Structure formats: structure tokens, C-alpha cells
Amino acid sequence: xxxxxxxxxxxxxxxxxxxxxxxxxxxxxxxxxxxxxxxxxxxxxxxxxxxxxxxxxxxxxxxxxxxxxxxxxxxxxxxxxxxxxxxxxxxxxxxxx
Numbered sequence: 001x002x003x004x005x006x007x008x009x010x011x012x013x014x015x016x017x018x019x020x021x022x023x024x025x026x027x028x029x030x031x032x033x034x035x036x037x038x039x040x041x042x043x044x045x046x047x048x049x050x051x052x053x054x055x056x057x058x059x060x061x062x063x064x065x066x067x068x069x070x071x072x073x074x075x076x077x078x079x080x081x082x083x084x085x086x087x088x089x090x091x092x093x094x095x096x097x
Contacts, residue, residue, distance in 0.1 A: 029075035032063075035082035042086045059085070 009025035016023045039059055040052035063078045070077075087093065 031079035039086040
């Protein structure tokens with residue numbers, strides 16, 4: 001993605017180690033990142049601005065639950081999943097993917 005997110009991933013790893021756990025550094029796929037930014041924009045413009053970060057958090061939780069439920073759910077599928085919901089939030093039909 002970019003150095004900011006690489007560094008942030010390292011910080012999550014270090015914080016988990018300070019709590020006695022070992023995780024791999026989280027990564028952010030570029031397609032998923034773009035859809036999350038659009039979701040945040042839609043949430044900020046259609047509801048309250050402060051809902052934008054929490055909307056992205058819910059998207060991450062939902063995407064990880066989809067990954068657990070469907071082994072074939074990759075980053076491309078996650079991007080399409082997020083895209084579908086932010087389009088609905090704006091009142092637009094999502095294009096089939």
C-alpha cells in the first residue's frame with residue numbers, strides 16, 4: 001500500500017506483542033482501500049461525518065466474517081462486497097461484479 005500503512009501494521013504487531021500475543025502484520029489491499037475510502041465518503045455525506053471511521057470498522061469486521069465463512073473470499077471479493085454496500089448507502093444500485 002504505502003509506507004504509512006506498513007508502519008501502522010508494524011505498530012499493531014508490536015502492540016499485540018506487548019499484550020502477550022503474536023500476530024502477522026495486517027495489510028491493506030489497494031482495491032479494498034479505495035472502496036473503504038468511498039464508504040467513508042458516503043457515510044460522511046449521507047449520514048453524520050463522524051460515522052465514517054466506524055463504518056469502515058464495520059466493513060472490516062464484516063469482511064473478516066465473510067473470509068471465515070467462505071474460503072474463496074479474497075481481497076477482490078472483499079472490495080466488491082464493500083463497494084456493494086456503499087453504493088446501497090448512497091441509494092444507488094451496485095453494478096454486478
